[in-house]
Amino acid sequence: MLGVLTDAARPLTPGDVRALLLASIPLSYSTVVTILTRMHGKGLTARYRDGRAFRYSPLTDRASMAARRMGALLNDADDHASVLRRFVDSLNPGDEDLLRRLLKDHPPG
Template sequence: MARRPLGQLEAEVLAALAAADAPLSAGDLRGRLAGDPAHTTVNTILSRLHAKGMVTRERAGRQFVYRLTVDESRLVAHRMHRHLRHASDPHGVLGQFLQELSPDQEQVLRDLLNEQ
């Protein structure tokens, strides 16, 4: 099985926390992530996200449970802007992005642009 880049695993952990109705432990998160990552790997990611201020943690018995502290949509939008800023061909990147949207996603984007 191929390893995911840490940035991708961080994003998957953040997405799982964003979708959760309650704080999650590392074990809970492992069950929500594809590929069955090691418990120590999930703990490492959670520690890094906590150090970055992106999650809070509190004791729940002998373990910690984690909750997202940032708005996921703002976080993803910031990453998209950062990547676009560093692209040598931002027009091409946006064109490729649009080509990969589903019809529903394309409609959402059109509606958002019409609101501006």
């Protein structure tokens, strides 16, 4: 759902989001409202009053969300070394090189 908001040129109502998702994910209007409300509560979206409805826009991008999910999954694991090792083993060669450069340039902390 964040992707729909990120791709939009303007803040969207729950009805707008549902219409854009309907072809791939048939969700009820109330489900879309619930998800958008939760996303707003987590600080992922801004919410603007528009008459009786709200419009939502993203406060983060796809890369930040992916990084947040990766961090949450790592934090849920007991053995971080095993998870990271398997992650690195699954990378494409170009991504592995990029990760090495990013780690080299990133100060510890």
